[in-house]
Amino acid sequence: GAVVSQHPSWVICKSGTSVKIECRSLDFQATTMFWYRQFPKQSLMLMATSNEGSKATYEQGVEKDKFLINHASLTLSTLTVTSAHPEDSSFYICSARPQGGLIGNQPQHFGDGTRLSIL
Amino acid sequence: AQSVAQPEDQVNVAEGNPLTVKCTYSVSGNPYLFWYVQYPNRGLQFLLKYITGDNLVKGSYGFEAEFNKSQTSFHLKKPSALVSDSALYFCAVRDGGGATNKLIFGTGTLLAVQP
Numbered sequence: 001g002a003v004v005s006q007h008p009s010w011v012i013c014k015s016g017t018s019v020k021i022e023c024r025s026l027d028f029q030a031t032t033m034f035w036y037r038q039f040p041k042q043s044l045m046l047m048a049t050s051n052e053g054s055k056a057t058y059e060q061g062v063e064k065d066k067f068l069i070n071h072a073s074l075t076l077s078t079l080t081v082t083s084a085h086p087e088d089s090s091f092y093i094c095s096a097r098p099q100g101g102l103i104g105n106q107p108q109h110f111g112d113g114t115r116l117s118i119l
Numbered sequence: 120a121q122s123v124a125q126p127e128d129q130v131n132v133a134e135g136n137p138l139t140v141k142c143t144y145s146v147s148g149n150p151y152l153f154w155y156v157q158y159p160n161r162g163l164q165f166l167l168k169y170i171t172g173d174n175l176v177k178g179s180y181g182f183e184a185e186f187n188k189s190q191t192s193f194h195l196k197k198p199s200a201l202v203s204d205s206a207l208y209f210c211a212v213r214d215g216g217g218a219t220n221k222l223i224f225g226t227g228t229l230l231a232v233q234p
Contacts, residue, residue, distance in 0.1 A: 006162065034221070043209065043224045044163075093162050107153060108222060110162035 003027055004096050006111025014119055015086060021079045021114045023094030029074035030096035034108060035067070038091045050077040074099065084118045091115050121146045123210045125225035132200045133233050140195040140228045142210030151213035152193045153222065154184055156206045163209065169193060180204070200232045 003026040011019055023033055031052045036044040048069050049057040056069035066088075068080040077096075081088055095108040122145045132138045144150050151170055155163040167178025174186045184195045195208060210225040 002165075004162070043226045046221060049221065091160075095163070107165045107168055109165065110155070112162045113160065115160065 002098065002109040004094065004109045004111040006094050006114055008114060009112060010115045012117045012119065013084065016083055017118075019081045019084055019116060021081075021092055021094070023077045023079070023096065023111050025075045025096040025109070028096075029099045031074060031099045032097045033071060033077040034095045035069060035077075035079050036093045036095070038093060038113075044093060081116065084116070086118045089116055089118045121212050121223055123212045123223060123225040125210055125228045127228050128226075129229040129231060131231045131233065134202050135199050138197050138200040138204070138230065138232070140208050140230060142193045142195065142225060143191050144193060144212050145191065146212060150193075152186065153211040153213070154178065154182070154195050155209045155211060157209065157227075158206050166195070202232045202234050205230055205232045
């Protein structure tokens with residue numbers, strides 16, 4: 001149980017292109033999803049918290065207009081990297097926290113990540 | 120601010136030997152602690168958590184972790200390492216009591232198990 005599907009797993013595109021990444025909770029509902037960025041041999045950096053039906057909460061230093069987040073349903077959140085440039089190349093990972101129960105007790109379940117390469 | 124520290128970038132252990140991956144934490148209240156494992160080009164997999172109760176927590180794949188309040192540690196352990204355990208391990212602490220349930224991750228420890 002608690003499977004999170006992330007798509008696509010790998011994207012290579014030209015500079016200036018916008019790229020959309022999907023994060024789906026397959027067997028549970030998630031009011032909250034999280035988007036992380038991971039650089040090689042480094043830890044995960046939280047970019048934003050996505051809340052179903054409301055605006056995402058971005059971490060300090062993350063450009064809202066650059067990284068658009070939409071959480072339109074309890075099973076789907078999307079991250080769109082707008083006008084991507086080579087410096088946006090990274091490994092992007094989403095996670096979802098199951099709805100219900102004690103909030104702090106629920107572990108986050110992660111997708112398999114999306115490797116984004118901007119040429 | 121809440122934080123976790125993983126003092127070792129890499130841990131090397133021979134197959135069949137016990138392994139320990141270290142984690143220390145700093146929190147203002149009661150800690151909610153987690154261990155995750157990441158295989159190459161994959162997301163993170165949940166291993167175990169400590170919320171309350173017994174200090175020894177058992178998790179997936181034979182892993183366990185010991186919560187030590189006096190030493191503010193939450194070390195990950197396994198009695199007998201497998202080559203397939205080789206991966207990147209992250210310790211994490213929950214940040215705050217709000218609905219966002221943000222996780223603060225350590226820098227990760229690469230576990231290398233030699234056959």
